Amino acid sequence: MSQYSPAPEWQVEQWFNTDGPLSVATLRGKVVVLHAFQMLCPGCVSHGVPQAERLHRLLKGEDVVVVGLHTVFEHHAAMTPVALQVFLHEYRVTHPVGVDMPGPRSPVPATMRLYGFEGTPSLVLIDREGRIRHQALGGIDDLAVGLMVGRLLEE
């Protein structure tokens, strides 16, 4: 019996930078770096998003997939998918990004609720078995992220 929780499946209404939808199920066998962000969250823009993009470019061709998740839980009128598309273009984001499904009766979107994110940026590392091995709110420095992803790749 595993001590680690299975990563909940993502609820996404729209994808950018990918030919088709991505899912936890179809990425089984790979290490997944999931970063939740909002395009007008300063800590996401200065730290989380560029870190994810650098990881994506550094690990292309390896068994790692970096996925962004736009988890808008406030100021919905300003952070629409139309605005997100401009943001991704202007910030040269080339890794896949999904738009978290708006909640039916909550400002908090669906995947954010499933994972229990307390805010943005949040980082989740999912192992080859589809299990959550790390989840944390806030910026994590490059050295620590590199170490964790490197270990998951080789275990």
Add this chain to the structure above:
Amino acid sequence: MSQYSPAPEWQVEQWFNTDGPLSVATLRGKVVVLHAFQMLCPGCVSHGVPQAERLHRLLKGEDVVVVGLHTVFEHHAAMTPVALQVFLHEYRVTHPVGVDMPGPRSPVPATMRLYGFEGTPSLVLIDREGRIRHQALGGIDDLAVGLMVGRLLEE
């Protein structure tokens, strides 16, 4: 006869962080730092806007007024005044910011055309006589900006 051009009057459709509209005419007698930006322009977000805000906080009470101008010339649907208001809130911008008046038959807004800005960020220094003393596209480092504003204050 002066070698310096008078600063064109600003065409603004909406102001934030000020009780009433600001103008070149009413600020005569003060040094004005005008910075033109777009909320989804990476160089503006990482350099121009925080520099303007630091200048504003450092010089409060002095004869200097720092004014932001949201000169949207691309991606208009993503950078609306509603979105700008969220941006100013999230980035803790407390200096006055005006929304440049949309052009009638051009994507380039009115004040941007009057000043001939080639893009964002752009910085303009206006002296106590209402004349343009410096205008440049792109990020200018803190030391150089400080020197120029300091000189204008004492001349």
Add this chain to the structure above:
Amino acid sequence: MSQYSPAPEWQVEQWFNTDGPLSVATLRGKVVVLHAFQMLCPGCVSHGVPQAERLHRLLKGEDVVVVGLHTVFEHHAAMTPVALQVFLHEYRVTHPVGVDMPGPRSPVPATMRLYGFEGTPSLVLIDREGRIRHQALGGIDDLAVGLMVGRLLEE
């Protein structure tokens, strides 16, 4: 037959921040991060040394040993062991640092010649088998270093 070279043994005249001398042989079984530096080399001071120290603090208790090597190949009169000791104190360096043995008939010290370092900073990663897995001149970013060390730890 391995494609990797065995790490040459270190020739050190004096150690700091360790109870006894360290060697490639006695660290067999652990991952070793060896960084060669000079205390008056700007790239070492701004990047290589603080990166090594952060790695040391992050991985304390893990099977990783971070070792600095003071490879003075120029300006020997200015970068003596006495000066190095002050440097380590002022820069709060707590990981072990050895002073590379001066060459008998060369300005280049002994270990630097054995490894073929072309300058400072240089970084070497040695695996649990005592083999060189990575060696490079110049600064390497935190994400890449973290990934490499993480992989060596789990393989």
Add this chain to the structure above:
Amino acid sequence: MSQYSPAPEWQVEQWFNTDGPLSVATLRGKVVVLHAFQMLCPGCVSHGVPQAERLHRLLKGEDVVVVGLHTVFEHHAAMTPVALQVFLHEYRVTHPVGVDMPGPRSPVPATMRLYGFEGTPSLVLIDREGRIRHQALGGIDDLAVGLMVGRLLEE
């Protein structure tokens, strides 16, 4: 009667990066930026020295002289003039730097005592009349330094 103190004359045993000795007296008529540092003081190396050098390069040809003062008050054996010369070379320092005269019966050198510096880095701004207009311990940000120097230039 002035509220400002006259800047004490510098006691220097050796100069670098200048054809002849500099003094407060002979620089009368110019704005002087004096920064006191030690070559193994981390805050000096990362902030004070590069800021002084940028100021020097930015203001060449203007009525400003940037002067470094090596005020060694600890670890004298490690921070000799020979070591300082290497430091200035490696860090591409091109502005004039004087070595503060060692105290006869004190570890604190002569000019440091005359100015009452509490440590390094320290920054002093001297106006065209040879008076101290600003003196502070620790790093001061570029914007604030630029503003102060700009004002002194024009008053």
